[in-house]
Amino acid sequence: MGDGSGREKEEGKKWYRKVPHVFVLLMIMIVLCTILTYVVPAGEFDRTQVEGTTQKIVVAGSYHKVEQSPVRILGMFKAIPQGFAASAGIIAMILFSAGAFRVMTESGAIENVLGTVLHKIRKKKSSGTIVIWAVTFLFSIMGIFIGPEVHVPFTVITVAVALGMGFDAVTGAAMVLGGAIGFATAPINASTIGTCDAISGLPLFSGMGLRTVFWLCSTAAVCMVTSAYAKKIKKSPEKSLVYGMDVGELEFTKDFSQCKVTKRHVAVLLCLTAIFAITIIGCTQYGWYIDEMTAVFIAGGIAAGLAAGFRSEKIIECFLKGASDMVFGVMCIGIARAIQIVLENGHIADTIIQAVTAPLAGMPTVIAALFMTLVHGAINFLIPSGSGQAAATMPIMFPIGDLLGMTKQTSILAFQIGDGVTNIMYPTVGFLMAVCALAHIPFEKWFKFALRLVAAIYLVGWTFLIIAVAIHWGPF
DSSP states (O other): OOSSHHHHHHHTSOGGGSOOOHHHHHHHHHHHHHHHHHHSOOEEOOEEEOTTSSOEEEOTTOOEEOOOOOOOHHHHHHHHHHHHHHTHHHHHHHHHHHHHHHHHHHTTHHHHHHHHHHHHHHHTTOOHHHHHHHHHHHHHHHHHHSOGGGGGGGHHHHHHHHHHTTOOHHHHHHHHTHHHHHHHHOTTOIIIIIHHHHHHTOOTTTTHHHHHHHHHHHHHHHHHHHHHHHHHHHHOGGGSTTTTOOOGGGSOSSOGGGOOOOHHHHHHHHHHHHHHHHHHHHHHHSOOOHHHHHHHHHHHHHHHHHHTTOOHHHHHHHHHHHHHHTHHHHHHHHHHHHHHHHHHHTTOHHHHHHHHHGGGGGSOHHHHHHHHHHHHHHHHHHOOOHHHHHHHHHHHHHHHHHHTTOOHHHHHHHHHHHHHHGGGTOTTOHHHHHHHHHHTOOHHHHHHHHHHHHHHHHHHHHHHHHHHHHTTOSOO
8 A cells, every 4th residue: 555655754764763663662661660670669469269260359458568579680581481371372372263264365265255245345336334334343243252362363354355445454453453342342251341240249240231332332433433544544545554564465366356256165164154153152151261262273274274175284384374474473472471470570560559549549439430441441551461450450449439439330340441442552462463463564553543442432431431420320
């Protein structure tokens, strides 16, 4: 989309005006967090185990100082391989799912099916906005049931679709990240809402009605922001955030009018459908998690290869190619996880949580509810895990909410807004960096667009929070 002038302009900047490589940013954060272990007083909360689960939560009011344990230089660098070890399950799932997806793309099934659909859309002169809304809502619906990491390999499809409609890679990435918004605002998210309900003693997934409307409005907000941007850059391509960057290998390789769907293509797509159907059923009905989902992707990829008529050598080659495309993304995941490990090893994570939550107790209820979202958003930079942040912060937030006359449902909604929504803008979030890598979008370019999405969803969320406080949203 352009002649390379955007790249030349970027290269022509003086060094101090350039945004550092994302690995440099992550390493700077690791170094800063290491320095903080020498400056910030070490402390921790007592923790207790939630009955019937393996989840440990903090005990409200139990914060106490402990012996200072600063992280030394060797410990700082050791945190990186430790981060990879702690993220091994997610890394394996992303690598194998990308491999399985490469099998399907090599078969030509996805390109021919999407090419046929886009050709019909062009013939009818339908608006590309319809496609943006449909695809974003599709991923948002899937995000209710499965985590956004599973959607990462689909980035190559959504970007190809966006480019085929005359948009750019940012538009394609925004569509697939609809899954992250669905996961963040889902009314029945087991890892976030379920954890909060278990901690608070609320009935599991209670308050689903208001949360469902919140999910619908949040996803619609993403669609509106993305559609407005897509229309603008289609009219004036030079206004694209990634104008001038090479996207040749992301585009469809043949004219849409030449696309033809064969029986083998249908069989491959049935394998893809089966992967999602089995994964959703397993996660919702049988408590499956990362290992089981990875196994399904491996089996589904092999089945798709056989359906495409590939020999075993070809299937293996596709898995390796797909995994190699994700090396940058999974390295981001491991390095980003090291930040949290440094904070934990230095025993300052709980001190930071105590410091940022304490001022909330003296605020008016509505203001406190809004500030809760900002606090959770800030903590999410350091603890991107939804269930991890819920276990670390909600036992503190619930008593604060009780003191202010705020229902537990409202406190959970504030957590939901702050925790999940910011996942689409932080470099410490592994799946986001993987999406940017697949879409060939420099993080600083994506960040500019993500700010618009996050601002829109926060406005929607704050509206719902004000309503929740006003109606004293329960049951309690």
